[in-house]
Each structure stands twice: as C-alpha cells, then as structure tokens.
Ligand SMILES: [Zn+2]
C-alpha cells in the first residue's frame with residue numbers, strides 16, 4: 001500500500017501557464033497570472049499517465065483504464081465498528097493478461113487530465129467503480145466508505161509490430177491487440193472551472209488550495225465547492241479563546257433516521273447512556289451530529305466525532321471572519337453524512353443492537369452547516385480543552401494514514 005499523493009500536470013484555465021496540482025487540491029492556483037479557480041472533475045477525475053521515453057515517438061498510445069480508491073472503510077459486521085485505510089487500484093476492463101493494478105506507475109510519471117485533443121486511443125471501462133471496489137475490498141454488504149477518492153487512471157500501451165508493450169517500461173505485456181475490446185472511446189466528461197471570486201461581492205475568496213470551503217472576508221460568506229459551482233453555506237464558530245491557534249472545520253448535521261429514534265438530545269442521552277436525567281428541555285433540543293470535515297486516521301476520526309457530538313457545543317454566528325488559520329475542509333459533505341452511521345455506532349451504549357438496526361437504516365439530512373471549533377497549540381498537538389479533545393499535528397499531516 002502506498003498512500004503518497006499523485007501529482008498532476010495541467011494548465012492554468014486563464015492564461016495556459018503550466019501548473020502542477022497535487023491530487024488533494026481542488027483549487028488551481030496559477031503562479032503566473034495569480035488567479036485561482038475551483039476545479040470540477042465530477043463525477044470523478046479521469047487521468048492518463050504520460051508514456052515514457054521507451055515508447056517510439058511516432059506511435060499512437062493505447063490507453064487501458066484502472067479504478068483507484070483511497071479512503072476509510074468502516075464495517076458494521078462486527079460488534080464494534082471496524083475500520084481500515086484503503087489505497088488500491090485495479091484493472092477496469094475484463095481482459096486477462098494486463099497488469100492487475102497500477103502499482104507504482106502513477107508515481108513514476110506525471111498524471112494529466114484527459115482532454116478533447118489528447119492523442120491516443122482509450123478503452124472504456126467495462127467494470128463499474130462499485131464492482132471494482134467490491135473486488136478490491138472483499139465481499140460484505142455492511143461496509144461504509146468515507147473520504148474515498150474514486151478516480152479513473154489510464155495506463156499507456158503501445159504497439160511494436162504485433163506485440164503490445166507497457167508504455168512506461170517498454171516491456172511486452174502478455175496479450176495481443178486482438179484480445180482487446182473493439183470499442184474505443186475516451187470518457188466524455190470534461191473539466192470545468194469557477195473563478196475563486198465571491199459570487200455576492202466579487203472579492204477574492206480565501207482558503208487553502210486543498211479546501212472545499214472558501215470564504216469572503218469582505219461580506220463574511222462561506223462557499224462550498226460542490227456540483228460544479230460555488231454554493232453558499234452557513235458557517236458558525238465555537239466561542240473563541242484569545243490563544244486560539246487554528247480553527248478546525250466540522251460538518252454540523254441534523255438528520256432523520258428511518259427506524260432509530262435519534263433526533264433530540266433526549267434520544268442521544270438514552271442511546272449513548274449519558275449519565276444524565278432526561279429533562280423536558282432535552283426533548284425539545286434538536287440533535288446535531290458533528291463530523292470532522294478534515295481527513296484524519298479512522299480511529300481518531302470516530303473518537304472526535306463521538307466527543308464532539310456528545311458535547312452538543314453551542315455556536316456563535318460570525319460577524320467578522322477571524323484572522324486565524326483555517327484548517328482546510330477536505331472531507332466532502334456527502335462523505336461527512338456517510339460517517340453518521342459509524343459515529344452513532346461508536347457512541348451507542350448497546351452497540352450490537354444499534355449496529356443491527358443501522359444495517360437496515362436509511363438517513364435523511366434535514367440541515368447542514370459548517371462549524372469551526374477553536375483549538376489551542378500545546379506542544380506537538382492542537383488541544384480543545386473544554387471538550388478534552390487533542391489532535392496530534394502529525395496525524396493531521398498524514399490524513400487517513402494511521
Ligand atoms: Zn494563469
């Protein structure tokens with residue numbers, strides 16, 4: 001397993017200058033014309049690996065697709081939620097004789113987005129992303145994937161008389177041209193971009209290039225990159241402390257379950273066995289799930305989601321954007337919502353019972369917003385003293401990696 005990020009060679013959508021994008025980045029920042037653009041790759045990014053020098057210059061490359069997944073897997077088929085980190089690739093066509101996975105190839109050569117004028121012939125995938133994920137992770141219906149980066153990566157082959165060769169190493173692969181499916185067409189979806197300017201007032205939006213949420217210091221609005229546009233999102237802050245060092249983003253979700261009764265704080269007191277007597281006011285207090293909107297290893301992720309949700313912290317709407325570092329929001333909203341099940345399983349007093357109900361459960365999101373919680377610096381950690389949460393700095397750097 002190798003979890004290092006891939007690099008993508010691309011061009012600034014405004015001036016065409018070369019930009020090297022890290023796979024984790026969703027904003028293209030041009031060092032030449034100084035513009036920033038949100039990058040939309042929906043439904044998933046499609047890359048190709050540039051052929052290496054072993055491929056003869058005048059040859060037309062033939063590209064074979066591979067699915068790649070990266071994220072956390074939570075399984076609900078155990079007494080407590082099990083989890084692991086996944087980073088795999090697998091062949092996306094049913095053709096024997098091709099390398100089963102990409103291995104280290106994407107690290108050896110830069111990736112590029114497929115464009116209309118990309119030279120080469122592309123084989124379309126005939127295995128769906130869902131089927132491929134099952135093949136990579138084993139059978140089992142009760143698995144939830146969070147923070148997965150699903151992408152399609154095309155590997156080059158070339159024809160040397162009648163032999164097909166690996167476009168990077170030049171070594172022949174053990175299939176011939178006639179073994180490959182006849183249909184050859186590059187995937188249709190194209191990249192699109194939105195300038196990082198406030199849709200309301202036109203100011204430059206602030207935020208790191210790997211953050212899905214960016215903000216306007218002029219009109220105090222927050223914008224979420226989703227569905228090929230910038231979407232207005234409500235953001236609130238925890239009561240701030242004078243020695244706040246960093247603001248950590250959390251998805252604040254109000255949800256409805258189909259079977260389980262868990263919509264008020266009174267319900268949570270019962271489900272999580274909180275040592276508190278249920279009061280009338282608890283029955284009226286809406287319950288919010290707080291899910292980390294950042295990537296961190298599964299064990300900490302679940303623990304923080306539990307601590308934050310149990311605390312039901314109150315918020316203060318922002319009148320002015322604080323001049324403090326914002327940790328990037330790099331876990332998409334939809335994946336935050338998927339984390340509600342494992343988070344609830346983690347909190348439940350009767351885990352087995354709750355997990356069994358969750359297997360049949362359906363979730364509806366009633367409301368969502370982003371909540372920034374202030375953390376102080378404490379040696380090699382960021383600490384939230386009121387809630388007793390500490391985040392090791394190196395765990396934040398490593399993302400999903402344990
Ligand atoms: Zn530019």
Ligand SMILES: [Zn+2]
Pocket residue numbers: 198199200201202203216217218219220221
């Ligand atoms: Zn604005």
